[in-house]
Amino acid sequence: MMFGMRVRGGLLATLIMFAVPAAATLGSVLMSAPAAAQTVASIAVEGNRRVEIETIRSYFKPGPGGHLGQAQIDDGLKALIETGLFQDVRINQAGGRIVVVVVENAVIGRIAFEGNKKVKDEQLSAEIQSKPRGTFSRPMVQSDAQRIAEIYRRSGRYDVRVTPEIIEQPNNRVDLVFTITEGGKTGVKSIEFIGNQAYSAYRLKDIIKTHESNLLSFLGGADVYDPDRVEADRDLIRRFYLKHGFADVQVVAALTEYDPERKGFLVTFKIEEGQQYRVASVDFATSIGTLDATSMRGFSRVSVGSLYNAEALEKSVEEMQIEASRRGYAFAVVRPRGDRNFEQHTVSIVFSIDEGPRTYIERINIRGNTRTRDYVIRREFDLSEGDAYNRALVDRAERRLKNLDFFKSVKIVTEPGSSTDRIILIVDLEEKSTGDFSVSGGYSTTDGALAEVSISERNFLGRGLFAKASVTYGQYARGYSLSFVDPYLLDYRVALGLDLFQRQQLANSYIAYGTKTLGFSPRLGFSLREDLALQLRYSIYQQEIQLPSTLANCNNNPNNGLLAFNPTPAYAALNGLPNGGTATAGGQTATDTSGTGLWCFSDGEASLPVRKELQSGRTLTSSVGYSLNYNTLDNNKNPTDGLLIDWKQDFAGLGGDVKYIKSAIDAKYYTPLVADIVGLIHVQGGMLNQFGNTELRMLDHFQMGPNLVRGFAPNGIGPRDINPFGTGDALGGTKYWGVSAELQMPFWFLPKEVGLKGSVYADAGGLYDYKGPTFWDATGERNTPGCRPARTLSPTDSGTCLGLQYDSGNVVRTSVGVGLIWASPFGPLRFDYAVPLTKGQFDRVQQFKFGGGTSF
Numbered sequence: 001m002m003f004g005m006r007v008r009g010g011l012l013a014t015l016i017m018f019a020v021p022a023a024a025t026l027g028s029v030l031m032s033a034p035a036a037a038q039t040v041a042s043i044a045v046e047g048n049r050r051v052e053i054e055t056i057r058s059y060f061k062p063g064p065g066g067h068l069g070q071a072q073i074d075d076g077l078k079a080l081i082e083t084g085l086f087q088d089v090r091i092n093q094a095g096g097r098i099v100v101v102v103v104e105n106a107v108i109g110r111i112a113f114e115g116n117k118k119v120k121d122e123q124l125s126a127e128i129q130s131k132p133r134g135t136f137s138r139p140m141v142q143s144d145a146q147r148i149a150e151i152y153r154r155s156g157r158y159d160v161r162v163t164p165e166i167i168e169q170p171n172n173r174v175d176l177v178f179t180i181t182e183g184g185k186t187g188v189k190s191i192e193f194i195g196n197q198a199y200s201a202y203r204l205k206d207i208i209k210t211h212e213s214n215l216l217s218f219l220g221g222a223d224v225y226d227p228d229r230v231e232a233d234r235d236l237i238r239r240f241y242l243k244h245g246f247a248d249v250q251v252v253a254a255l256t257e258y259d260p261e262r263k264g265f266l267v268t269f270k271i272e273e274g275q276q277y278r279v280a281s282v283d284f285a286t287s288i289g290t291l292d293a294t295s296m297r298g299f300s301r302v303s304v305g306s307l308y309n310a311e312a313l314e315k316s317v318e319e320m321q322i323e324a325s326r327r328g329y330a331f332a333v334v335r336p337r338g339d340r341n342f343e344q345h346t347v348s349i350v351f352s353i354d355e356g357p358r359t360y361i362e363r364i365n366i367r368g369n370t371r372t373r374d375y376v377i378r379r380e381f382d383l384s385e386g387d388a389y390n391r392a393l394v395d396r397a398e399r400r401l402k403n404l405d406f407f408k409s410v411k412i413v414t415e416p417g418s419s420t421d422r423i424i425l426i427v428d429l430e431e432k433s434t435g436d437f438s439v440s441g442g443y444s445t446t447d448g449a450l451a452e453v454s455i456s457e458r459n460f461l462g463r464g465l466f467a468k469a470s471v472t473y474g475q476y477a478r479g480y481s482l483s484f485v486d487p488y489l490l491d492y493r494v495a496l497g498l499d500l501f502q503r504q505q506l507a508n509s510y511i512a513y514g515t516k517t518l519g520f521s522p523r524l525g526f527s528l529r530e531d532l533a534l535q536l537r538y539s540i541y542q543q544e545i546q547l548p549s550t551l552a553n554c555n556n557n558p559n560n561g562l563l564a565f566n567p568t569p570a571y572a573a574l575n576g577l578p579n580g581g582t583a584t585a586g587g588q589t590a591t592d593t594s595g596t597g598l599w600c601f602s603d604g605e606a607s608l609p610v611r612k613e614l615q616s617g618r619t620l621t622s623s624v625g626y627s628l629n630y631n632t633l634d635n636n637k638n639p640t641d642g643l644l645i646d647w648k649q650d651f652a653g654l655g656g657d658v659k660y661i662k663s664a665i666d667a668k669y670y671t672p673l674v675a676d677i678v679g680l681i682h683v684q685g686g687m688l689n690q691f692g693n694t695e696l697r698m699l700d701h702f703q704m705g706p707n708l709v710r711g712f713a714p715n716g717i718g719p720r721d722i723n724p725f726g727t728g729d730a731l732g733g734t735k736y737w738g739v740s741a742e743l744q745m746p747f748w749f750l751p752k753e754v755g756l757k758g759s760v761y762a763d764a765g766g767l768y769d770y771k772g773p774t775f776w777d778a779t780g781e782r783n784t785p786g787c788r789p790a791r792t793l794s795p796t797d798s799g800t801c802l803g804l805q806y807d808s809g810n811v812v813r814t815s816v817g818v819g820l821i822w823a824s825p826f827g828p829l830r831f832d833y834a835v836p837l838t839k840g841q842f843d844r845v846q847q848f849k850f851g852g853g854t855s856f
Contacts, residue, residue: 156224701732
């Protein structure tokens with residue numbers, strides 16, 4: 001063994017000894033031989049079939065003197081490889097010649113997708129880089145497969161598999177097939193919060209857009225894991241805390257983990273809340289000598305003693321900066337500064353107004369709007385090319401563009417312009433579908449079963465217009481409507497709306513008559529502030545009563561020749577007539593042979609105001625009105641904090657057949673209490689006033705029921721016809737008031753995503769002061785002051801009136817109850833059970849009420 005190692009070691013040493021001198025000698029020979037001078041024209045090309053020789057030679061750039069050195073050859077080789085046109089490129093240098101040997105990539109004949117059901121071929125073709133009749137590249141194909149998988153992951157399908165298959169064809173062509181195994185949606189199985197003390201996990205789940213999976217998740221998509229949505233949720237949580245006084249809050253991380261056992265993601269938000277601060281003082285300072293800083297106080301939405309609110313602070317900065325620009329300080333910049341007192345948990349705010357850099361907008365470039373017209377986007381800006389750059393106005397424009405709901409994403413960034421004092425605004429957009437076709441269905445104890453088919457477009461013709469057409473057909477309600485809204489009338493920020501409608505309300509268990517209404521209403525809307533809106537409107541509509549002939553066949557003309565007046569026992573007792581048998585009335589003798597009564601009220605009769613309206617025929621109402629809407633709700637669909645006030649007034653009499661002034665107010669105040677319980681105070685009231693000599697119609701009166709005090713039937717309270725032989729119609733009132741206190745609370749033992757919460761409430765209200773017609777003369781023409789009440793005489797007596805017997809209903813109604821509120825995938829549903837505590841003698845009670853609907 002020792003001998004063998006010596007031999008091998010000696011042999012290796014001998015070879016090294018001879019090899020080193022030989023290599024040195026060869027190297028010296030090569031170094032000493034001058035390289036042959038080559039030019040681009042002397043390059044030979046082999047193996048090319050589609051790419052021209054001159055195209056290949058063009059990648060070799062000559063050095064000084066027009067000759068190619070080794071560096072130029074290496075650069076050309078690298079450039080050819082990077083084109084992706086060739087599978088292989090080699091450089092041969094022999095006999096003083098440079099030969100470029102290429103193997104061209106194949107050409108793609110067709111591209112196909114197999115197994116894709118959730119994503120269309122057209123969408124996938126637009127996303128990949130490989131194209132038919134393009135050059136085949138294996139790295140590009142792998143990149144395309146990853147891109148397809150990413151598209152599916154964005155829609156929540158993380159189990160997707162994409163396998164590219166290459167099919168060889170003659171003439172150096174290939175077909176490319178992507179086989180896709182889509183897999184199921186990967187949902188969010190759990191959402192947890194760490195470090196939250198001030199707000200429960202239940203409350204924070206209301207803030208974020210990501211939801212946990214549940215049995216009804218297939219009807220929506222918020223439970224599908226989306227990393228971009230989770231990242232956006234971090235910002236939503238942070239802004240929520242900043243809005244409620246937590247100036248030091250940090251959402252440290254949003255941790256996501258895939259659980260293979262549950263086949264879904266677990267999302268955890270880690271929060272560091274910090275302390276809650278209140279505003280100790282609000283001051284103003286400026287370095288602009290001619291500007292009075294304290295004059296900006298009226299534009300501050302931050303008040304001393306209130307909770308620190310970063311959102312109000314941002315809006316204050318925006319309003320002040322815009323006001324400074326209006327006053328001629330186009331480059332003024334408002335910067336808020338907050339000095340915290342960590343012991344007292346207060347913050348002192350100073351708004352500093354300084355002269356900013358003099359920068360102008362050179363251009364506004366819009367990208368990504370394939371359908372929406374440029375002017376629709378530009379009109380959301382309060383500045384244009386050539387104006388002074390104002391960041392507050394740019395932020396406002398970005399917010400407005402997002403609120404249009406035309407785009408999936410909106411981002412405005414700046415780029416340097418042609419000089420140091422010029423910038424270019426880049427508006428990057430991603431459009432989304434703005435058309436809706438819906439089939440809606442619902443049921444309520446008031447209107448019965450109801451269905452609606454509607455089609456709408458929020459961005460009609462790409463011009464930012466809104467158009468909608470709908471048809472409604474239900475058990476007791478039917479009709480159609482056409483709506484059109486131009487949000488920028490004559491390029492002003494004024495919304496013009498036009499509505500054409502036809503509605504038919506059929507008789508039901510709550511009213512004995514039906515109504516048919518056909519009308520048209522133009523309106524103008526103004527946004528006075530972000531929380532205050534004004535609407536001006538004009539309405540003209542034609543209305544008529546629909547009533548069965550059996551409820552309007554009372555005729556008290558004694559000359560009608562009808563001798564079959566058979567008073568019922570109840571009517572006879574009321575009017576002093578014999579119970580049955582023979583009775584003499586108006587000089588005529590009538591015999592009750594049936595015992596049931598066949599005249600006037602005996603077979604039921606509609607109320608006097610209803611019959612009078614029926615005899616009047618179609619009535620035309622022409623009115624002008626306005627509405628003021630103040631809205632500070634944190635969420636319009638599921639509010640937990642804020643105030644909503646709606647004030648309306650309408651003046652009828654601008655032509656038409658009726659004259660009145662109708663006023664109404666509705667106010668709701670929401671406030672969070674403890675343990676996710678939300679308090680609601682609801683106050684409402686209204687008044688109807690007559691002017692001129694035109695009598696108020698019953699149809700113009702307010703009609704109230706569970707919309708004022710729960711526990712009562714629709715049209716269940718207020719003045720009512722109490723004629724024992726009539727239909728007992730509600731007459732309505734000219735004044736009403738109502739107040740309600742409600743507590744809404746979640747069911748903590750149920751998952752948040754179920755969307756169920758309960759409520760307890762107490763209601764009080766009243767409807768009174770009927771001012772419609774009460775008398776009608778025998779011939780049905782007009783009121784006759786000298787006529788005699790029909791209550792004391794037979795309807796056949798000449799000169800008697802069909803007088804209205806009604807209860808004034810001047811009673812305060814109260815009730816208490818419980819409710820179940822479900823934000824279901826089928827639309828909002830509500831169930832209420834209320835018990836009246838006080839009521840009028842003739843009120844109608846309905847303790848259970850249900851209503852809801854959906855679009856699908």
